[in-house]
Amino acid sequence: MKNILVFLIVIMSNIIIVNKSAAQLSNYVHRVDSLFELPQKTNYAVFAKGNKNEIESTSSVIFVFYKNFISSQDIDACVFTPSCSVYAIECIHHEKNKLIAFMKISDRVMRCHPLVSPGLYKIDLKTGKNFDPIEN
């Protein structure tokens, strides 16, 4: 009787330990399940939404075409984040006066070169590039 009791206790403790271990490992597995998943690709069509006039619509079409078929095959040459093309489309959409938007875009394109003075802009930690949004 005593032996049976000891046997039962051992079996029960084993069940509890293994159950706990399975649960712990299972917890770990669920947390690391998506560890090696790639981040989603940027859908540039999002930037081209909400066009209010012909200038914005035309710019959006050119932007999406450029991003998908030309820029995608280019080297990573832009020194800013957001890139000059994204800056341009955001400028066109946000600036009411399109002449000012055009001047801002021209200014940005002229500033985009590898000899940018260090410390002039904040560095975006994600991309390691100079952070220059349209609010600047």
Added chain:
Amino acid sequence: MNWLTKPGLTFLAIINFVFIHSSFCQNLDEIVRFSNLQFDKGNFELAANEYNRALFFGYQPQDQLCLKIAKCYLNQNNLEQSAIFFDRAFYSSTSDSIKTEAILGKSFSLILGKDFMYALSELINIDSINSDEQSSRLNFLKGIAYFGLNEDSLAESSFKKCLTELSVKNYFAIENEFIRLRKIDKRYNPKTAWFLSLIIPGAGQLYSGEIKDAINSATLLGGLIYLTVSFAAKYSIVEAMFIILPWFQRYYIGGANKAERLTLEKQKIKRNRHYKTILQQIEASSQRNYINIE
């Protein structure tokens, strides 16, 4: 001052005395008990704040409290703070079991932050394993760290060590997954894609299975070559080289780089698929162990 007569004062004194002695003050044990309750309920932010309060006022044992705080931060995905508190638990503890638990926790935080090398260096430093469960977790984390560092054979042996003798089927399933992984590494070689794109623009993209990108690259570079030739015929070769060649060079190198990137992405996608299957096998094995013993 009429109301403050002698019987009134006596009455106030009695009331004060009763209130002071019957009033309940929250002590450190109460705070920790409340935090434990919040932790079990899944309110990790509140639990972490309360544990921190208890820690600040000197609750003992400190190591277990630090371990709890670290787990709260881990559940909130605050990996940096989590690693800091696991470290604190390690240094404030004298128990081997808690020390091992702290290192395992810290390594897990580092792995979630994709700092595989640092995690591995922590895991290798573990010198006392107190239970099969800890050993299983250690090997599992080592497996992931090696997998993240692309050390497939070491990852394979670590993953296999998580399994017990009961799960022979899962053992061979994992072995098969790693055989397939090695084939993927050979099939999708980024350097080969880069080189192919340099020989024939678009060939690298074709090699990685991206037909749309291959056509795009070939058309773009074909157009630039046509422009160079027509420019040279119309004006001069020198002018054509000065005007078109910089553009050609940009898209030529850019195309090769993209082919390399696409192949690497493809390789990662396929590796991720096999990684998930491996995790399923490990999970199934750990579940089956429980069922078998039961």
